[in-house]
Amino acid sequence: MADREQYAERQKAFLDALQLRAPVPEGFDANDLDAAAAALTRKRAAGVRAAWPALCYGLGEEFLPRFRDYVQATPPPCEGDYAADGFAFARSLPRELLTEQAKVELAFARAANGSRLTAVRQGRSILVIAAWGRRRFCLTLGRSQPF
Secondary structure, three states: OHHHHHHHHHHHHHHHHHOOOOOOOOOOOHHHHHHHHHHHHHHHHHHHHHHOHHHHHHHHHHHHHHHHHHHHHOOOOOOOOHHHHHHHHHHHOOHHHOOHHHHHHHHHHHHHOOOOEEEEEEOOEEEEEEEEOOEEEEEEEEOOOOO
16 A cells, blocks of 8 residues: 555656646656656647637736746646646636726636626726626627726
């Protein structure tokens, strides 16, 4: 039983190192493991870029460093895909970093994830996204007076 426990501990240490959450465990080549970890992070980042274009475009050059920080703190989602990973990433960011387009992207994702009503300010208007069952409704409320 001790062999099985040791194996499980080494496997966990290996996976933590691959996901940038721990140093390279003893007995592994650091260069190889670092290269594999970088490739997995790039793959994960590319998937989030594809699923969350407004968020990533809005972050610009800050996307990759902030995403690396996120990867170090957050394992990949157990369920879902890059959209779920991007949703968690977007929610981890300070609100002031999100552009208006990224806030709309996040509002639609919240509606898709079960939130019944989400509102986002866009300039002098408010975008309201409502969800009933599988249907999503979007309404823009405008104002002639500034907020």
